[in-house]
Structure formats: structure tokens, C-alpha cells
Amino acid sequence: MSKLRNEYKRHSAKVTRGPRWKALRMQALDRDGWACVQCGTRHWLECDHVLPVKTHPELSYTLSNLQMLCGACHARKTRIEVGHTPLTPKRQQWRDLLREMQRNPHEHKENNHADF
């Protein structure tokens, strides 16, 4: 993990500690229907700040600045924010395929390993 990305984590870690955040995250989960707003999966959900805490600390606890993302979409967004280039199309395709498989209830039994 790069130094820059660690710095992003450190900033949001201040916010994501404590009961205030927990309540807000539940509101965001409810609003977004307990699914990733980008790909719709219900697994591995994380609460993301649309505008990063680092640059917009005043929006840390603003529900409209929060969105539920799965780990994969969240990682992709963070990569772009810290200035990494997104994954190559081929790698992205592979990830999307994996996610599609996870989402298909006929082939894969629903599990509840999501981290709420």
C-alpha cells in the first residue's frame, strides 16, 4: 500500500470511529438498499465518502456525501483518487466477471460474509 493511500485511510479513520459514524452508516445502508451503488452486489459493503474526508472534512458526517460501495468498487475509486491509473480493461473485465458470478444466486448460494 502506498504512502499516499495510507494517508487517505488515516483521515477517514478519524471519522469512522465512534457511535456517530455507526448510526450514519446504517442510514446510508438503508438508503442504498444494502447494496453497492455501482455494481449492486450485497457483499463486502463499505461506506464511502463521495468527496474524501481529506479534502472535505466538513462533509464527513453528511449523509448525502456517503455511498455504499463494495470492496472492489471502493478500491477502484480510491485508486483513482490517490492518482493511480485504473486497472487495465482486461483486469477490470476479470473482476467484473467474478463479481457477476458472486451475484448470481442460481450458481452461488447466498452467504453472509459481508462486513457490515
Ligand SMILES: [Zn+2]
Ligand atoms: Zn461494487
